[in-house]
Amino acid sequence: xxxxxxxxxxxxxxxxxxxxxxxxxxxxxxxxxxxxxxxxxxxxxxxxxxxxxxxxxxxxxxxxxxxxxxxxxxxxxxxxxxxxxxxxxxxxxxxxxxxxxxxxxxxxxxxxxxxxxxxxxxxxxxxxxxxxxxxxxxxxxxxxxxxxxxxxxxxxxxxxxxxxxxxxxxxxxxxxxxxxxxxxxxxxxxxxxxxxxxxxxxxxxxxxxxxxxxxxxxxxxxxxxxxxxxxxxxxxxxxxxxxxxxxxxxxxxxxxxxxxxxxxxxxxxxxxxxxxxxxxxxxxxxxxxxxxxxxxxxxxxxxxxxxxxxxxx
Amino acid sequence: xxxxxxxxxxxxxxxxxxxxxxxxxxxxxxxxxxxxxxxxxxxxxxxxxxxxxxxxxxxxxxxxxxxxxxxxxxxxxxxxxxxxxxxxxxxxxxxxxxxxxxxxxxxxxxxxxxxxxxxxxxxxxxxxxxxxxxxxxxxxxxxxxxxxxxxxxxxxxxxxxxxxxxxxxxxxxxxxxxxxxxxxxxxxxxxxxxxxxxxxxxxxxxxxxxxxxxxxxxxxxxxxxxxxxxxxxxxxxxxxxxxxxxxxxxxxxxxxxxxxxxxxxxxxxxxxxxxxxxxxxxxxxxxxxxxxxxxxxxxxxxxxxxxxxxxxx
Numbered sequence: 143x144x145x146x147x148x149x150x151x152x153x154x155x156x157x158x159x160x161x162x163x164x165x166x167x168x169x170x171x172x173x174x175x176x177x178x179x180x181x182x183x184x185x186x187x188x189x190x191x192x193x194x195x196x197x198x199x200x201x202x203x204x205x206x207x208x209x210x211x212x213x214x215x216x217x218x219x220x221x222x223x224x225x226x227x228x229x230x231x232x233x234x235x236x237x238x239x240x241x242x243x244x245x246x247x248x249x250x251x252x253x254x255x256x257x258x259x260x261x262x263x264x265x266x267x268x269x270x271x272x273x274x275x276x277x278x279x280x281x282x283x284x285x286x287x288x289x290x291x292x293x294x295x296x297x298x299x300x301x302x303x304x305x306x307x308x309x310x311x312x313x314x315x316x317x318x319x320x321x322x323x324x325x326x327x328x329x330x331x332x333x334x335x336x337x338x339x340x341x342x343x344x345x346x347x348x349x350x351x352x353x354x355x356x357x358x359x360x361x362x363x364x365x366x367x368x369x370x371x372x373x374x375x376x377x378x379x380x381x382x383x384x385x386x387x388x389x390x391x392x393x394x395x396x397x398x399x400x401x402x403x404x405x406x407x408x409x410x411x412x413x414x415x416x417x418x419x420x421x422x423x424x425x426x427x428x429x430x431x432x433x434x435x436x437x438x439x440x441x442x443x444x445x446x447x448x449x450x451x452x453x454x455x
Numbered sequence: 456x457x458x459x460x461x462x463x464x465x466x467x468x469x470x471x472x473x474x475x476x477x478x479x480x481x482x483x484x485x486x487x488x489x490x491x492x493x494x495x496x497x498x499x500x501x502x503x504x505x506x507x508x509x510x511x512x513x514x515x516x517x518x519x520x521x522x523x524x525x526x527x528x529x530x531x532x533x534x535x536x537x538x539x540x541x542x543x544x545x546x547x548x549x550x551x552x553x554x555x556x557x558x559x560x561x562x563x564x565x566x567x568x569x570x571x572x573x574x575x576x577x578x579x580x581x582x583x584x585x586x587x588x589x590x591x592x593x594x595x596x597x598x599x600x601x602x603x604x605x606x607x608x609x610x611x612x613x614x615x616x617x618x619x620x621x622x623x624x625x626x627x628x629x630x631x632x633x634x635x636x637x638x639x640x641x642x643x644x645x646x647x648x649x650x651x652x653x654x655x656x657x658x659x660x661x662x663x664x665x666x667x668x669x670x671x672x673x674x675x676x677x678x679x680x681x682x683x684x685x686x687x688x689x690x691x692x693x694x695x696x697x698x699x700x701x702x703x704x705x706x707x708x709x710x711x712x713x714x715x716x717x718x719x720x721x722x723x724x725x726x727x728x729x730x731x732x733x734x735x736x737x738x739x740x741x742x743x744x745x746x747x748x749x750x751x752x753x754x755x756x757x758x759x760x761x762x763x764x765x766x767x768x
Contacts, residue, residue, distance in 0.1 A: 344758075
């Protein structure tokens, strides 16, 4: 592999487009597979306004679903949402070569297994993104804040592939924390996301202050977080319980805000229910851990989805 | 008291107007206190279309809030919804005499105490209505189905006052079951309402089939019902657990429908959250019974209400 390995972004929404720009800045050839915004990106490239400067770029190739790649990429970066209707393995299969590393920049827990099972020969690199970025028009992205990645080989370890990709992100201006235990990092991110995100949706888009200041709100968050910790422990990732106090204090210190799942809900976009909550409850069941609070949220939200399907049909 | 005691309905919505009509048919003088539909009822009386026939009537007196009564009634029937913003004691205080019996035809659990505490000298008769009735216009009511009452003295017993009122309802064409333990009857009604009603609201108006057929739905209903049973038991009202199977089978047999709380939610009317769920959780806390499933629903729904207040201000 050269010093500037080839990159293909599958699912070049806000997050994929942004990290593509960073690798472009690091000198890599970056191509994209577009779904809905092919024409705009083919014509004008990707515009990104950022505190890091103007990150706009023209991808080396702009593909759309169904095209055939000219050559398999060194790194395929998958950034689509993890949703029941989206067959992620099918999305990336046409673009993979024997030596392509699969990079997941996606939310949630246990979202790697489906991909690792489908492509046992391809290394999987799992990343968590801490970023505020949004689409403002076709091929137009606004980068609001942060951008840090936490990255590791799946299911564990730090491979040379990880190290090389991390160096490239660093060269492009993004801080990367490499971890031997990326699944543990996912559990740590879930300690906040798994309680707050679905609860904000159940409460019809409540912001963090409303959640914590409602009668019984902070106690419910504590109970939900305690359940996530118990599942993480049963799954082999022990957590320090002092994290609960720290999280609540940290959340109270921030200006009230609506998390990304709440915004998806309020904008009538699908929510990553399984990635953030369903998989946690499934792992709890596997280990025989009782999670009544988490399960109540999950089942109520599944009812909503069932009702939506029913009312559309 | 004469054979046809005087009746005053406070909160003459669909339910109050209907039961007023029944007592009118039994020969009682029936007056009403209106809030919003005073003009229509003053001009045209109350129109009720029913399978029992045309139950329309002109109340003997049509009052509005702030009026002074000509004479205190023998029975004051209160039919308003039990909501945090509604001071029920203040609503009925101006109309009570020393010998007025207070009759509550209202939903939920532990909704009598506030009234009994405020008026310790006046007997309180507590009623559960099993009825389908709806308002179709100002002073216009459609009676769809049922009408049976379960009635008892609060906190327990069957007084002569109950017996007399029951006889009048029977004379007017409505079946009344008198009970020595009206609080136990309220718990029994809660075995269905407390799980199903708030859950349907959390699920944005899901009907009974959607609730039971969702992934994990029946199990969640079972867990919620089991918690209600445990609270009822701790409160002195033991229940036979076979009731859970019976309820689920009975609900599955019915055509899918949206319960009254779901309809309130979908029509942007306030829901009786405390009467149906909050009071159950409060009693659980008093007795040290853990109710994680019920509490998750309650807190999430309280967050919604807090959010609504916040967004209106």
